[in-house]
Amino acid sequence: MDTRFVSDLTGAADAIVVTTSGIEPLTGAAAALDEQAGGALSRAVAASRFTGRKGERLEVIAPAGLAVNRVLLLGTADKAGKAAKLDRPGAMALGGAAAAALLTAGSKTVRFATQGIASDLSAADLAAEIAAGFTLRSWRFDKYRTKEPAEKKPSVRCLEVAGDDPDGAARSWEDIARVLDGVRLTRELVAEAPNVLYPETFAARIRELEQEGLTVEILDEEEMRKLGMNALLGVGQGSVHPPRLGVMIWRGGKTDEAPIAFVGKGVTFDSGGISLKPSEGMDQMKWDMGGAGIVVGTMLALARRKAPVNAVGVVGLVENLPSGSAQRPGDVVTSLSGQTIEILNTDAEGRLVLADALWYTQDRFKPRLMIDLATLTGAMIIALGHEYAGYFTDTDSLAGDLEAASRASGDKLWRFPLHENYDKLIDTPTADVKNIGPGREAGSITAAQFLKRFTNGVPWAHIDVAGVVWAEKDGPTWEKGATGWGVRLLDFFVREQEKR
Helix, strand or coil: CEEEEECCCCCCCCEEEEEECCECCECHHHHHHHHHCCCHHHHHHHCCCCCCECCCEEEEECCCCCCCCEEEEEECECCCCCECCECHHHHHHHHHHHHHHHCCCCCCEEEEECCCCCECCCHHHHHHHHHHHHHHHHCCCCCCCCCCCHHHCCCCCEEEEECCCHHHHHHHHHHHHHHHHHHHHHHHHHHCCCCCCCHHHHHHHHHHHHHHCCEEEEECHHHHHHHCCHHHHHHHCCCCCCCEEEEEEEECCCCCCCCEEEEEEEEEEECCCCCCCCCCCHHHHHHHHHHHHHHHHHHHHHHHCCCCCEEEEEEEEEEECCCCCCCCCCCEEECCCCCEEECCCCCCCHHHHHHHHHHHHHHHHCCCEEEEEECCCHHHHHHHCCCCEEEECCCHHHHHHHHHHHHHHCCCEEEECCCHHHHHHHCCCCCCEECCCCCCCCHHHHHHHHHHCCCCCCCEEEEECCCCCEECCCECCECCEECCCCHHHHHHHHHHHHCC
16 A cells, blocks of 8 residues: 655545544544535535544545545544544554444545544654554555455555645655554564464564574574573474574674664464463464564564664564373473472463573573563463553663653553462472462462562563454454554663663
8 A cells, every 4th residue: 555645635546544633623624525526525424423533434425515535524522522632542543443443445546634632642653653554554464365255345545645745654654664663563473374384384484584684583493402491392292393593683882882672472383282271262372482583573673763772672483282202291391590490380381482582582682671571471361461461570760661661652561460479379399490389369460470580580571462462353553453552562662761
């Protein structure tokens, strides 16, 4: 889809999108367009239940006096009916709402008028973020759809965003579009079928990032065994697809500057192993590599925008399946750190992958901070549903930076506690640590406490993304399926670190 920024509200377009924060009278570009149409929009509003509030939309087909096929009217008022100022996530959601309404409506050229929209953003950033929302909501994973009717296929070929600073918007868009490339890559990886994406093929996709200026290393099973990564290797020993460790290095900062490290869980399919999951919903376990997908997409985004920072991404890639060679409950493994782990549940496998990946990352790269991302626990979905990702850190400054990035990106976070009393719950007389806590209590917290034992004191945050990498219904900027959550969060986080 071609994206352009213009200053004129009118012009050749199949559909025009305007907004209003009230209906008596219409406001902003909607009022101007209504005048050109001889009051056609006002009459359509009067004949409908449209009130101009956020989330509402009204389509006017072939309005008199306008050379367009349709006008889409979007509401922006708050619940009290007052004009609400849009932030970045709100602007993206507005663009997404337009895409959801028009993507398959038959319109080829869509013009979105931003004039008159109340926002704390500059005119340039407002236009660019609306374009970002439209673009993200237009993305679909349809590579396997062979018999889709023509009327269900996307028709939009060009998006024009009209605003007061089109040149500035084009510059903002150039930067944002590079990050969206990372979001799209994350979505592609998360949505891919597990018979297509498994450790070796995932590693091959990572290898392609060398073309973007990243240094990429792929450690195979033998190399990891020599290092002593027995926790990670144990997870994958039941599969015919051997594990891999993907390492991506971006050198955009000073030579002697310690990097920011992102570590991702990449379980390309999780059956639970010998501790087999129920069959219902197991097909969704193809996205148990969501944390790794976020890390890979983020590294692409940093490379595309040539971020002036040093960063490293490390992803542990395994497939967790039951077989005669699979890891058993009761096994004891020695991790890369030298700590021994008693395996009491083979479905608590992601923390085993991360244990070795985290230790490897801190030992080799000496990062200034580490953030790991993982679809780690179902308990996190019970706690937060699908609105927020839960995160853990005992470094308050790191928490503050993550919260700020969350507000800017719209990728929502909620902080959970760490405490030595939770840590005691994973002690065991058999080994140094066991891989699950007692029963179902504090499951997400004990998982985080487990990971902390492998950080070696490096400032660290763990983000449990179990509830946010995949959606069973459409969202503001995504179609049902892979959301791409996390890439913009980490990009905003890195941008703040670049200033220091």
